Amino acid sequence: MAETLEKQKHYLVPEHVLIKKDKVSELMAELGIKKEDLPRIYKDDAALKLLGAEKGDVVKIIRDSLTAGQSVYYRRVV
Amino acid sequence: MIVKKIGSVDFNFINPELVRKMSSTEIKNPETYDKDGYPMEGGLMDPHLGVINPGIKCKTCGQTMRNCSGHFGHLELERPVIHSEFGRRLELLMNCTCKDCGKLVLNDDQIRKLQEASKGKLVDYTKRILLKAKSAKKCPHCNAVVSKTVLDKPTNFFYNKERIYPTQIREWMEKIPEEHLKLMGYDTQRIRPEWFVITVLQVPPITIRPSITLDNGIKSEDDLTHKLVDIIRIDNRLKDNIEAGAPQLIIEDLWDLLQYHVTTYFDNNTAGVPPAKHRSGRPLRTIIQRLKGKKGRFRYNLTGKRVNHAARSTIVPDPYIDISELGVPLEAAEELTVPEFVTEWNLETMKKMIEKSDKPVYVIRPNGSRRKVSAENKEEIAKELDVGYRVERNLQDGDIVLFNRQPSLHRLSMMAHTARIMPGKVFRMNPIVCSPYNADFDGDEMNCHVPQTEEGKAEARLLMLSRDQIISPRYGAPLIAPKEDGVSGCFALTMPQTEFTKEEAMQLLYSIGLSELPKPDRGKKYSGRIIFSQILPKGLNLEFESFTSKVFNDAGYTPQDSKIVDEIMSKVKIVDGKLVSGVIDSNALSEGRGKIVDAIAREYPSTVIEEFYKGVNRITSFILTNQGMTASLAEYEVSKDIESLKTKAIDEALKKAEALVESYHRGKLEIIPGKTVDESFEQYMVRVGYEAKAKVEKAIMKEKLHYVTSEKMTLNTISMILAKSRGSSLNLMNIAGFWGQASVREGRPKKGYYNRLITSNEKGDVGLLAGGFIRNNFLEGMNAKEYFYHAMGGRQGEVDTGVSTKVSGYLYRRLANALKDLVASPDGTVRTASNMLVQYQYGEDGIFPMNTKSGMGVDVKEELKKLKESGEI
Numbered sequence: 001m002a003e004t005l006e007k008q009k010h011y012l013v014p015e016h017v018l019i020k021k022d023k024v025s026e027l028m029a030e031l032g033i034k035k036e037d038l039p040r041i042y043k044d045d046a047a048l049k050l051l052g053a054e055k056g057d058v059v060k061i062i063r064d065s066l067t068a069g070q071s072v073y074y075r076r077v078v
Numbered sequence: 079m080i081v082k083k084i085g086s087v088d089f090n091f092i093n094p095e096l097v098r099k100m101s102s103t104e105i106k107n108p109e110t111y112d113k114d115g116y117p118m119e120g121g122l123m124d125p126h127l128g129v130i131n132p133g134i135k136c137k138t139c140g141q142t143m144r145n146c147s148g149h150f151g152h153l154e155l156e157r158p159v160i161h162s163e164f165g166r167r168l169e170l171l172m173n174c175t176c177k178d179c180g181k182l183v184l185n186d187d188q189i190r191k192l193q194e195a196s197k198g199k200l201v202d203y204t205k206r207i208l209l210k211a212k213s214a215k216k217c218p219h220c221n222a223v224v225s226k227t228v229l230d231k232p233t234n235f236f237y238n239k240e241r242i243y244p245t246q247i248r249e250w251m252e253k254i255p256e257e258h259l260k261l262m263g264y265d266t267q268r269i270r271p272e273w274f275v276i277t278v279l280q281v282p283p284i285t286i287r288p289s290i291t292l293d294n295g296i297k298s299e300d301d302l303t304h305k306l307v308d309i310i311r312i313d314n315r316l317k318d319n320i321e322a323g324a325p326q327l328i329i330e331d332l333w334d335l336l337q338y339h340v341t342t343y344f345d346n347n348t349a350g351v352p353p354a355k356h357r358s359g360r361p362l363r364t365i366i367q368r369l370k371g372k373k374g375r376f377r378y379n380l381t382g383k384r385v386n387h388a389a390r391s392t393i394v395p396d397p398y399i400d401i402s403e404l405g406v407p408l409e410a411a412e413e414l415t416v417p418e419f420v421t422e423w424n425l426e427t428m429k430k431m432i433e434k435s436d437k438p439v440y441v442i443r444p445n446g447s448r449r450k451v452s453a454e455n456k457e458e459i460a461k462e463l464d465v466g467y468r469v470e471r472n473l474q475d476g477d478i479v480l481f482n483r484q485p486s487l488h489r490l491s492m493m494a495h496t497a498r499i500m501p502g503k504v505f506r507m508n509p510i511v512c513s514p515y516n517a518d519f520d521g522d523e524m525n526c527h528v529p530q531t532e533e534g535k536a537e538a539r540l541l542m543l544s545r546d547q548i549i550s551p552r553y554g555a556p557l558i559a560p561k562e563d564g565v566s567g568c569f570a571l572t573m574p575q576t577e578f579t580k581e582e583a584m585q586l587l588y589s590i591g592l593s594e595l596p597k598p599d600r601g602k603k604y605s606g607r608i609i610f611s612q613i614l615p616k617g618l619n620l621e622f623e624s625f626t627s628k629v630f631n632d633a634g635y636t637p638q639d640s641k642i643v644d645e646i647m648s649k650v651k652i653v654d655g656k657l658v659s660g661v662i663d664s665n666a667l668s669e670g671r672g673k674i675v676d677a678i679a680r681e682y683p684s685t686v687i688e689e690f691y692k693g694v695n696r697i698t699s700f701i702l703t704n705q706g707m708t709a710s711l712a713e714y715e716v717s718k719d720i721e722s723l724k725t726k727a728i729d730e731a732l733k734k735a736e737a738l739v740e741s742y743h744r745g746k747l748e749i750i751p752g753k754t755v756d757e758s759f760e761q762y763m764v765r766v767g768y769e770a771k772a773k774v775e776k777a778i779m780k781e782k783l784h785y786v787t788s789e790k791m792t793l794n795t796i797s798m799i800l801a802k803s804r805g806s807s808l809n810l811m812n813i814a815g816f817w818g819q820a821s822v823r824e825g826r827p828k829k830g831y832y833n834r835l836i837t838s839n840e841k842g843d844v845g846l847l848a849g850g851f852i853r854n855n856f857l858e859g860m861n862a863k864e865y866f867y868h869a870m871g872g873r874q875g876e877v878d879t880g881v882s883t884k885v886s887g888y889l890y891r892r893l894a895n896a897l898k899d900l901v902a903s904p905d906g907t908v909r910t911a912s913n914m915l916v917q918y919q920y921g922e923d924g925i926f927p928m929n930t931k932s933g934m935g936v937d938v939k940e941e942l943k944k945l946k947e948s949g950e951i
Contacts, residue, residue: 032905037915068923 008050017060018051019074024058027074038076053077091164091269094278101152102126102138105281108310110289110299122306127151128283148283153309155277155340156316157333158244160233162341162348164274168247169235171254171271172227174207174262176217177237180253182261183211185218192261202263231350233337243333248275276340281306301362305343305354312336387414387528393483395519396506397695400688401558402545404481404495405506406526411473411499414528415440420467428469432460440470473497473528478538480527481507483515487890489551490514494542510564510691511544513669514557545688548679551928556675560667560694562803566707566793567698568610569626569801572662574645575791576606587612590696611656613693615678615686620652622673625665625802633780642787664802667694676931707793713782714814714857720781724774724815728853731770735846738762742844759844760825767819767851775811782810817852817860820867826850827870836866 008016019027028035041048041059053059057077065071103126110123117123125137128148136146160168176183184192184207192203214224225238235242251272259266287300299307316332342354345366353361369375389410396405406414420428432439432451439451441459444466451459463469473479475498482492493514500506505524512518529535550557560568570576578586583604584595592612599608627647637644650660652674666674678687716724741747742759750758779799785792786800798804820827826849833841839848847853850867854860860868899911906924908917920926925935945951 031918033907033915037913039915065922067921067925068919071919071922073918 008047013047014061014063016047016051017062018048018053019058019060021054021056024056027058031074035076038074040078041075043077048077091273092280093270094273094276097150097152097278097280100150100280102149103151105151105153105306106310106314108307108314110303110307111297115297122281122303122310123284123289124151127281128285130284130288146285148285150283151281153279153281153306153313155279155336156313156320157336158248158275158277159333159337159340160235160244160247161274161276162232162344162351165229165232165235168251168271168274169227169229170204170208171251171262172235172237172247174204174211175250175254175258176220176222176224177250178222179217179220180250180258181217181219181255182207182258183214183217183224189258189261193257196261200260200263200265204262207261232348233341244275244337248272248277251275279309279340301356301364302343304356305339305362305364308354309336309339309343312339385527387530389414389526390523391526392504393517393519393522393524394502394504394506395509395512397509397699399498399506399508400545401508401511401691402495402543402684402688403498403508404479404526405500405502405504406473406479406497407503407505408499408501409503410526411497414473414526415470416473416477416528417442417530418469418471419532420463420465420469422465425463425465429460429463431471432456432463432469435471439472442468442470473499475499478529478535478543480529480538480542481505481515481524481544482527483517483522483524485887485891487516487894488514490547490557491516492542493544493547494538495544508691508695510560510695511558513559513561514544514547514550543684545684548675548684548687549928550670551926553670553933554927554930555670555932556672556679557669559669559672559675560691560698561664561669563698563702564694565664565667565801565803566798567701568662568667568694569797569803570701570705570707570791570793571606571697572610572657572660573606573786573791573797574642574661575789577603578606578609579603583609586697586700589700590693607657607659610662610697613690613697614652614655614657614674615682615690616655618652618655618674618677618681620650620673620677622650622665624650624661625663626661626800629779629800629807630783633776633783635780635783640787642789646786663800668802680931705793707797709795711857713785713794713796714810716778716814717781720774720777720815723777727770727774728816731766731851732846734766735763735851738766739845763844763846763849764819764821764826767846771811771816771818774815775807778811778815779807811855813856816855817864817868820850820852820864820871822850822870822874827867836863838863 024035038058043053043055048059051059055077059075059077061073061075063071063073103120103124105120105122105124105127107118107121109118109121111121112118117125125134126149128138128146129136129141129143132143135142136149138149139146174182182189188210192206195201196203211224216222217224227242228236228239230236235247251270251274254271256266259271264271282302287302289297289299289303291297312332312335316329316336319329319332338351339354341348341351342362343364346353346362346364347367354364355361367374372378389406391407391410399405418424418428432441433456435451435456440448441451441463442448448470449455449459475496477497478494479497480492481495484491486492491514493511495507498506505526507517507524509519515524517524529538544558548556548558577600580595580598580602583598586609587593587595590613596604596608596612598604627649630643630647635643635647637647645659646661648659650662650666650673651658662674665671668675675687675690678690738747738759742755745755747755747759747762749755750761753761782796783800785794785796791797795805795810799807799810822828827835831837834843835848835850847863850870852860852864852867854864900908900916901911902920903909906919907915908920909915923935925933927933931937931940942951
């Protein structure tokens with residue numbers, strides 16, 4: 001049987017880290033941003049499949065960046 | 079003042095009842111004016127529709143021209159017509175519903191299913207309904223036979239292959255129940271499909287179709303008015319005919335004519351309808367034509383704006399003005415004005431200016447009234463002038479202006495300059511500021527704008543002044559820098575052989591604008607370096623390799639070869655603004671690389687770099703006019719040694735290529751990973767050509783260096799190559815050596831005839847000479863075959879420049895338009911106009927390239943050096 005393709009492990013998919021609801025306000029204070037300002041990501045996004053993200057959580061996305069080497073991005077799960 | 083914010087705008091189809099309610103009067107008279115020239119009551123110019131003449135009051139609202147925005151009228155059509163833009167919608171509705179009962183041609187079950195699927199929301203299921211309705215033969219509700227409706231675009235309908243008229247269609251549409259319409263996406267509270275059949279036509283206010291009185295007193299009507307006249311005339315004729323009981327055929331003809339006029343009234347470019355013409359044969363500009371396209375209301379009037387206080391002319395280079403200056407032609411300056419406030423400090427100057435002026439100057443009193451100053455009234459006005467007045471004076475030296483060249487691709491496409499009024503008809507600019515504008519002087523025209531407010535002037539001066547834009551905000555390296563002649567000039571000056579007598583030195587320094595003579599450093603003579611040091615700012619310390627020294631190094635020279643070579647190859651060293659050693663070339667001055675320019679632009683106020691550029695320009699003019707820099711054929715003649723090296727290199731390449739061809743044919747070629755045999759072979763062949771070329775190129779370059787190493791230096795194209803101000807050793811090679819492999823699309827040219835490039839080659843010959851290798855140069859000339867090979871490569875270059883400028887320009891435009899509203903907000907995030915977050919840090923690293931050194935936020939080496947010098951480490 002063919003191996004199932006794990007999209008989350010593909011080298012083009014950046015690392016996604018889940019930040020649970022209770023930690024979100026802390027993060028918002030750190031960033032100095034309101035929660036509503038965050039860009040959104042769908043709960044059923046393929047990249048979040050293994051994370052078990054719930055509505056209201058925040059995902060931290062660590063991407064490779066041309067300018068900064070690595071850049072951190074946050075998205076609100078909806 | 080009541081300020082209200084527009085939350086949303088909703089577009090909908092207008093309700094006939096609303097048309098009647100909005101109407102100020104019914105229009106039914108096709109005449110516009112009576113024989114005395116007064117507007118007719120009930121005519122298209124009825125005074126109830128608004129005012130276009132000053133001083134007359136509106137009959138509807140009682141206001142004057144400025145305040146009355148006009149009022150709609152209405153026209154009751156004798157017979158309804160189809161709104162041509164909605165023919166397609168009507169067709170869909172008719173094909174989905176039953177003509178007899180108006181219900182959807184679906185059974186109750188299907189309808190219920192759709193209603194459930196929509197969950198009470200408005201969803202357009204037209205496509206699904208249509209699919210099912212197509213197969214229906216009979217209406218499930220009333221059992222009537224269902225036939226297909228065909229639309230003959232734009233407005234003729236055929237039901238069961240028989241013509242069906244707007245009256246019938248309207249009756250049909252009225253029958254469709256609300257719940258069924260909802261399934262087709264109609265919000266029945268606001269729109270009903272029977273409105274697509276027009277029974278009452280809105281007559282727009284005269285303010286949007288004003289008549290113009292020509293010079294000869296003849297009144298000319300707007301195109302819309304013409305069209306409305308046609309509609310009313312036909313409507314009246316239709317009415318008369320119906321009342322007179324005319325035959326059905328005539329009535330139908332008139333009805334169709336009415337339909338035609340209404341259709342073209344909305345859109346005079348409707349497909350399948352001949353456009354309505356003016357008497358002169360010009361097609362009429364009706365409603366859609368007014369809005370649509372490049373010259374339409376949106377793109378021409380709303381998106382594109384035109385300004386006053388601007389001038390446009392051809393540009394011309396003038397190295398004798400500063401980079402932040404702009405030579406404004408006198409003719410333009412006399413037309414452009416700047417408002418100046420009269421204060422207690424400048425009152426006297428202003429008075430004097432008015433008394434002296436023989437050019438148009440305006441005076442604006444505190445109450446806002448303006449007076450033109452003329453020869454007769456200038457003394458009177460000067461006497462009247464007091465604090466609080468404003469004077470609109472002509473542009474004069476020192477005024478700040480904005481200068482712009484299209485396409486405005488980046489912020490440096492519009493920079494501020496200080497005006498300098500000059501004779502002539504053209505704008506003059508320092509050639510050094512060409513690069514940010516991407517301008518040249520082959521006929522380019524540029525625009526100049528004069529800021530009118532103190533805020534505007536201050537903004538321009540502080541944020542946009544050209545001398546503050548030396549470092550590119552895109553890549554953090556100098557963008558406004560000398561090139562070509564400027565670099566060549568400084569190169570010639572700082573070469574070790576260059577020296578001046580006292581008289582010459584005085585002349586040169588004076589031309590730069592310096593009056594102090596430094597102490598001579600070569601006995602009684604002055605070296606070029608000491609002259610160059612005079613334009614460097616004090617306190618500048620730098621050390622770097624020059625491009626020239628790199629060329630010498632590559633050519634195999636060593637500092638031991640001669641004293642001159644040693645001096646040329648030594649590092650450029652600047653200590654406290656004195657050039658101690660080294661040659662100034664493009665590594666010191668030019669765009670993107672210039673170390674001196676970079677250092678001065680970063681570490682000194684911008685006036686310093688302006689002064690420096692001024693010096694560079696003067697040096698250039700002096701050196702290049704006094705010593706001259708020229709080209710001669712002799713520069714490209716090569717010695718016997720090179721000649722034999724060349725033949726040897728070519729022979730070697732041919733031999734290597736032969737071996738490659740043989741192993742290719744025998745299938746023994748080593749394959750490059752990831753490539754096919756053919757691809758590998760091609761790459762090997764190209765490489766053979768390049769290797770031969772590189773060898774000869776290096777040798778020629780080395781041989782030619784004698785022009786600059788001899789005691790008496792010759793300034794020619796070789797020194798340009800050395801200074802990297804123009805041309806490269808490759809150009810030299812192509813002229814004096816050989817061209818080598820012609821290339822098309824990154825490889826040897828391939829396409830042509832069957833198995834060969836050109837017909838003078840053998841079929842299947844894949845060798846070097848049959849594949850586009852050129853063993854001759856420009857000086858000797860190529861043979862016929864080579865000429866064709868060369869032309870193949872040349873053609874590709876020509877096509878590429880044409881295509882890539884077009885494509886990349888459009889690509890850039892799309893990108894810039896998409897990104898133009900993004901803003902780096904004070905908290906460091908990047909946000910859109912609606913405050914949506916795009917990036918958590920500007921550019922992901924929070925670094926603004928303009929403040930970096932070639933994109934590096936911190937120059938670690940430089941900082942370490944500074945710390946060491948200050949003794950902290």
